Amino acid sequence: MKTQFSYQMRRKQIIALLISSLFLLSLQITFHFYKNQFSKSSENIENLTFAPTEKTQKSITPFNPNDLHIEDWEDLGFSEKQASTILKYKDLVGGNFVSKNQLKKCYAISEEKFKELEAFILLENKEPKEESSHSKIAKNLNINRKFDPDKLSQQDWQNMGFSEKQAAAILKYKNYLGGSFVSKEKLKDCFIINDEQFSQMKPYLLLPEKTPENFKAFTQTKKEIKYKNFDPNLLEIDDWEKLGFSDKQAQVIVNYREKNLKGSFRSLEDFKSCFVISEEKFNDLKAYIILNPNNFKTTNSEKIIVKQETDFSKLDLNKITFKQLIEFGFDEKAAGSFIGFRKKLGGFMNTQQMLDTYNIDKDLMQKLINTCKFSTDDVQKHTLVEAPEEWLKNHPYFKYSADKIIFYRTTYPNDEKIWKFLKLKPEYETRMRWYTK
Incomplete structure (x- = not known):
């Protein structure tokens, strides 16, 4: 059991x-x-x-770099000096960028910044067979011996096969580096010299292969020179040498004054534009420059224009015409920049905008400002809520925030709330508020 x-x-x-x-x-x-x-x-x-969300990409919208003004480049994060350099580079390569690769060669655009912008640039990646003017020079450069590029004058570069403008740009790039190309690597980075041309030069270059690790641009040591007031229209070659220029640079300055400027520097901008005068050197000299009109050489064409027919004291700066600007003394490039920028803005809201216009002679512009009337009554303004989409997307101050404004106002039809959501830099918001009700 x-x-x-x-x-x-x-x-x-x-x-x-x-x-x-x-x-x-x-x-x-x-x-x-x-x-x-x-x-x-x-x-x-x-x-x-x-x-990745659309929001992160909307801070920068697709753009064609050939359409950008100096303010547009600043809106993309460049300094005024960098923006100015990019526009000068555009002129040197024929007036238009033909590819992303060409834009990338501009030394004012760092590799990191280019990567940030590359996806938004409305240009091809590769350069077409018919490239811009700087690559249309003879494919076979005239080189028959080894040479030190640091010792070449503008004429030497021209004899090699480069145009006058291209040779000037190469020398300006050398000044940017501090007066020496330093290495084959650095010479190759010069945007005027394409890969094929560099390949032809390379076996003949008397330069180190690699750039020293501690190299920095603008490291050239300055000789101590005691500057005195001077009129650049009265100086000869030996006088320029006493100011710290080499014999060849002094010759170039005198030739530039006599041939390019018809005998006279008429403004600081004229003086600054001479390619052998670096930005640093110009800043050293400008306080001592005296431009006496009595020393200007008068050309035959200037003798014909003896009077102004327009009474500029009665003109409004927001209505002055291209022809009237020419009559006042501006060249066509400056007058075109002024009219074009004013048209994009829909009118100027303050005189500083006029002085900041690209290509403008600031001294002459200040004289015009002091002479003319200035009214902002007819300048077009909108609220953020009611502004037309086309106006937002085309206005220089609003176009990079246009998509955000259009998005936010569908949910928050209130200007002050939209301003808060935009989270703009104070200087950008200030400029935009000039054109809002």
């Missing part, structure tokens, strides 16, 4: 153990199944979370 009871107890224990094992196994299978499902969901969530 006891044995039978013991057997029945063991049997029940075994059955209970089997049931417990089956239950634990089913729990483990269920847990494994749900774990896999959760893992897949997490991957999907992760993918959704870190995918």
Whole structure:
């Protein structure tokens, strides 16, 4: 009887153990199944979370660099000096950028900045077969001996096969580096010299292959010179040498004054434009420059213009015409920049905008400002809520925030709330508020 009871107890224990094992196994299978499902969901969530959103790309909109004004480059994060350099570079390569690669060669645009902008640039990646003017020079350069590029004059570069403007730009690039090309690497970086031309030069170059690790541009040491007031229209070659220029640089300055400027520097901008005078050197000299009109050489064409027919004291600066600007003394390039910038803005709101216009002679502009009337009554203004989309997207001060404004005002039709959401730099918001009601 006891044995039978013991057997029945063991049997029940075994059955209970089997049931417990089956239950634990089913729990483990269920847990494994749900774990896999959760893992897949997490991957999907992760993918959704870190995918690039439209918002991050809307801070910069697609653009054609050939359409940008100096203020537009500043809006993209460049300094005024960098923006000015980019525009000068555009002129040197023929007036238009033909490819992203060509734009990338501008030394004012760092590699990091170019990568940031590249996806938004409306240009091809590769240069077409018919490239811009700087690459149309003779494919076979005239080189027959080894040479030190640091010792070449503008004429030497022209004799090699480069145009006058291209040779001037190469020398300006050398000045930017501090007066020496330093290495073959640095010479190759010069945007005027394309890869094919550099390949022809390379075997003949008397330069180190690599750039020293501690190299920095503008490291040229300055000789201590005691400057005195001077009129650049009265100086000869030896006088320029006393100011710290080499014999060849002095010759170039005199030739530039006599041939390019018809005998006279008439403004500081004229003086600054001479390519052998670096930005640093110009800043050293400008406080001592005296431009006496009595020393200007008068050309035959200037003798014909003896009077102004327009009474400029009655003109409004927001209505002055291209012809009237020419009559006042501006050249066509400056007058065109003034009219073009005013048209894009819909009118100037303050005189500083006029002085900041690209290509403008600031001294002559200040004289015009002091002479003319200035009214902002007819300048077009809008609220952020009601501004036409086309106006927002084309106005120099609003176009990079246009998409955000259009998006926010659909939900928040209130100007002050939109201003808060935009989170602009104070200087950008100030400029935009000039044109809002």
